[in-house]
Amino acid sequence: xxxxxxxLGMLTACSAAFLALTGPSLAQETFKxxxxxxxxxxxxxxxxxxxxxxxEFVIGELNKGAVPAPYNKAGFGGMKIEPIVIDENGGxxxxxxxxxxxxxxxxxxxxxxxxxxxxxxxxxxxAEELKKPLFLFDCGTPRIFExxxxxxxxxxxxxxxxxxxxxxxxxxxxxxxxDTFSAINQDYAWGQDSRADFVxxxxxxxxxxxxxxxxxxxxxxxxYGTEVSALVSAGSDVVYSSLWGGDLQAFVLQSVPxxxxxxxxxVFSAADHVLPPLGDKMPDxxxxxxxxxxxxxxxxTPLNEWFFSGYEKANGAYPVQAAYRVTQSILGVKNAVEKAxxxxxxxxxxADELVAAMTGSEWQSPGGLxxxxxxxxxxxxQPISFSRxxxxxxxxxxxxxxxxxxxxxxxxxxxxxxAIDWIKGGMKNDKCK
Amino acid sequence: xxTFLTVILDGLIQASWLxxxxxxxxxxxxxxxxxxxxxxxxxxxxxxxxxxxVTMATAHKVPPGLGFILMLxxxxxxxxxxxxxxxxxxxxxxxxxxxxxxxxxxxxxxxIFEDATKLIWGVNPIYANQPYELFGNxxxxxxxxxGYDLMLIPLSAAIGFAVWFGLNRTTxxxxxxxxxxxxxxxxxxxxxxxxxxxxxxxxxxxxxxLAGGLTAPKISVQPGLSSEIIILSFAIVVxxxxxxxxxxxxxxxxxxxxxxxxxxxxxxxxLFMIYLIMAAVLMFRPEGLFRRETARRI
Numbered sequence: 001x002x003x004x005x006x007x008l009g010m011l012t013a014c015s016a017a018f019l020a021l022t023g024p025s026l027a028q029e030t031f032k033x034x035x036x037x038x039x040x041x042x043x044x045x046x047x048x049x050x051x052x053x054x055x056e057f058v059i060g061e062l063n064k065g066a067v068p069a070p071y072n073k074a075g076f077g078g079m080k081i082e083p084i085v086i087d088e089n090g091g092x093x094x095x096x097x098x099x100x101x102x103x104x105x106x107x108x109x110x111x112x113x114x115x116x117x118x119x120x121x122x123x124x125x126x127a128e129e130l131k132k133p134l135f136l137f138d139c140g141t142p143r144i145f146e147x148x149x150x151x152x153x154x155x156x157x158x159x160x161x162x163x164x165x166x167x168x169x170x171x172x173x174x175x176x177x178x179d180t181f182s183a184i185n186q187d188y189a190w191g192q193d194s195r196a197d198f199v200x201x202x203x204x205x206x207x208x209x210x211x212x213x214x215x216x217x218x219x220x221x222x223x224y225g226t227e228v229s230a231l232v233s234a235g236s237d238v239v240y241s242s243l244w245g246g247d248l249q250a251f252v253l254q255s256v257p258x259x260x261x262x263x264x265x266x267v268f269s270a271a272d273h274v275l276p277p278l279g280d281k282m283p284d285x286x287x288x289x290x291x292x293x294x295x296x297x298x299x300x301t302p303l304n305e306w307f308f309s310g311y312e313k314a315n316g317a318y319p320v321q322a323a324y325r326v327t328q329s330i331l332g333v334k335n336a337v338e339k340a341x342x343x344x345x346x347x348x349x350x351a352d353e354l355v356a357a358m359t360g361s362e363w364q365s366p367g368g369l370x371x372x373x374x375x376x377x378x379x380x381x382q383p384i385s386f387s388r389x390x391x392x393x394x395x396x397x398x399x400x401x402x403x404x405x406x407x408x409x410x411x412x413x414x415x416x417x418x419a420i421d422w423i424k425g426g427m428k429n430d431k432c433k
Numbered sequence: 434x435x436t437f438l439t440v441i442l443d444g445l446i447q448a449s450w451l452x453x454x455x456x457x458x459x460x461x462x463x464x465x466x467x468x469x470x471x472x473x474x475x476x477x478x479x480x481x482x483x484x485x486x487v488t489m490a491t492a493h494k495v496p497p498g499l500g501f502i503l504m505l506x507x508x509x510x511x512x513x514x515x516x517x518x519x520x521x522x523x524x525x526x527x528x529x530x531x532x533x534x535x536x537x538x539x540x541x542x543x544x545i546f547e548d549a550t551k552l553i554w555g556v557n558p559i560y561a562n563q564p565y566e567l568f569g570n571x572x573x574x575x576x577x578x579x580g581y582d583l584m585l586i587p588l589s590a591a592i593g594f595a596v597w598f599g600l601n602r603t604t605x606x607x608x609x610x611x612x613x614x615x616x617x618x619x620x621x622x623x624x625x626x627x628x629x630x631x632x633x634x635x636x637x638x639x640x641x642x643l644a645g646g647l648t649a650p651k652i653s654v655q656p657g658l659s660s661e662i663i664i665l666s667f668a669i670v671v672x673x674x675x676x677x678x679x680x681x682x683x684x685x686x687x688x689x690x691x692x693x694x695x696x697x698x699x700x701x702x703x704l705f706m707i708y709l710i711m712a713a714v715l716m717f718r719p720e721g722l723f724r725r726e727t728a729r730r731i
Contacts, residue, residue: 045557045558045655049556049557187704216700216701216703217703218704220661222652223651223652226444226696229576229697233439233576249558253565253651253652257566
């Protein structure tokens with residue numbers, strides 16, 4: 001009986017202390033944000049989970065007011081950020097329903113999400129219909145703002161064109177011989193769009209290069225024995241691929257022992273995320289992109305130092321592309337919210353005020369300056385870096401050397417021009433000769 | 434000439450692991466008359482078990498060769514035990530019911546397996562590629578091949594021969610064959626039908642797991658393996674004829690060679706090739722290439 005009374009007393013005291021601590025914050029205004037990322041499925045390990053971890057880390061730091069300037073004000077303009085995390089796995093139809101739930105049932109103020117191009121294409125019209133802000137943080141297809149106009153939808157990262165234009169520019173800059181090249185890409189939107197951009201960009205800077213084996217295995221094929229034979233038989237100077245995740249790892253594991261990397265120069269448009277799991281299985285000298293100036297190619301700034309080391313400390317691994325991309329999206333929303341609040345006298349901004357503040361805005365991110373220049377101020381352009389792999393036996397990790405950073409305008413089409421038209425027109429830009 | 438030889442070898446490598454999976458599927462159908470969708474789940478289970486075994490063997494500094502053997506043995510034993518439990522604890526409750534009911538039961542097990550593997554091993558890819566380097570490299574038709582891939586050809590041929598020999602040249606095999614042809618008559622002759630069913634099911638799913646285990650060192654083991662393989666293996670047994678060992682072999686070789694030829698000569702057709710073969714075969718042989726005509730019993 002005595003023990004029961006003591007326990008009851010302790011519980012009462014704890015409850016009182018909890019209420020005393022949380023009381024004021026419950027009354028405080030919050031900003032609810034839906035975060036949609038792959039927590040399961042093939043894209044989870046490479047992109048979804050790192051993005052989820054980064055969102056958790058960044059929102060936690062923002063709520064504590066622990067982010068370096070200009071983001072040192074707690075939360076979004078003093079409002080506590082309240083995330084609701086949703087799994088993107090399950091297909092576009094499911095995502096449409098989940099997005100409606102986020103806006104209409106959970107009453108989120110904005111949604112930051114979507115890695116899959118198919119999902120982005122499916123959910124954008126829904127946000128527009130509901131007149132709610134949607135910030136696409138990762139998907140690659142150029143079609144979002146090239147085939148439609150949106151007022152409430154933004155993409156806070158550059159699309160896939162920069163990956164391939166940048167790759168070709170890097171190869172030309174480094175005098176990579178490419179009289180012949182072969183390609184292996186997944187047979188779906190990302191693989192097909194990437195291949196089309198690379199082939200078109202190659203036609204500009206390597207006009208005499210001939211395409212040899214041109215392979216499009218299905219997504220998740222996993223076994224590439226026959227494809228490797230075809231690529232080795234083709235014997236091209238360069239083997240280009242936009243494979244990612246488990247598929248890219250399987251391709252490297254199966255092709256390297258068969259001497260493909262010795263016979264042809266590998267160029268991978270989005271391969272930074274496979275370096276930690278592959279380790280010394282990744283051959284030296286492979287040219288890789290990371291879909292931005294990310295990870296081991298990120299700039300040395302206080303903001304990146306905070307993000308890189310903080311994420312690494314929290315998760316035991318350094319951040320790769322998706323982690324950077326969700327971070328730049330969150331910081332972009334913070335920038336827009338605070339811009340809108342400065343205009344409306346410090347109130348929580350309405351959807352329309354937030355949209356107006358975001359349109360055409362620019363902000364600093366760990367990966368460099370993000371500018372909403374394309375898609376009528378709704379589509380970002382950003383700098384991008386490329387490099388070569390070199391295994392570091394001492395650190396037991398793949399390092400990146402020979403890093404080149406390209407300015408955003410150098411690898412992205414100018415406003416109002418379709419990506420493929422810009423490439424076929426010679427990728428003209430004053431900043432890139 | 435070199436391209437021709439490359440296509441043959443690539444096709445045979447592809448066919449070798451497909452055959453082991455399809456063999457188990459066709460055997461289970463032949464004996465129990467079940468279209469076992471959970472077969473794909475056993476394939477994935479085998480891959481995950483192999484990855485775990487290799488990781489453990491590496492951690493305990495077991496020599497790679499011994500580790501590889503331990504991997505295969507552990508995969509086979511665990512899968513056979515689970516198969517036995519599944520047949521005795523679940524499948525047998527539905528014997529005599531409509532075939533569609535059993536199809537749904539095995540589909541339910543397939544879904545349970547999908548989630549169970551995620552629960553146990555998580556959603557991230559697992560790598561167990563140490564055995565992939567075990568057999569060195571070899572040059573053939575001007576190309577380097579990984580010895581492990583080449584080893585799969587004689588290994589699957591040996592497995593196929595062992596099954597054929599077991600069914601056709603041993604007393605147990607003859608009993609199983611009798612059950613395949615007429616279960617009621619076999620039972621009336623004193624054959625313990627339930628035991629044959631249990632053993633055949635356990636052996637069939639063990640082959641699926643073994644194929645998964647053999648594939649694991651080449652790939653990243655991740656969710657989704659099971660659905661991928663079940664479509665392929667169903668296509669193969671349909672081409673070869675449900676319940677036929679020879680059919681599984683010929684079906685696997687046809688699919689392997691056709692896929693290799695299309696990758697080398699007409700990459701755009703690669704995804705479509707397997708269905709083209711299936712349509713072509715079923716147009717002329719609706720029962721598959723090796724399915725025997727059976728008299729309808731009244």
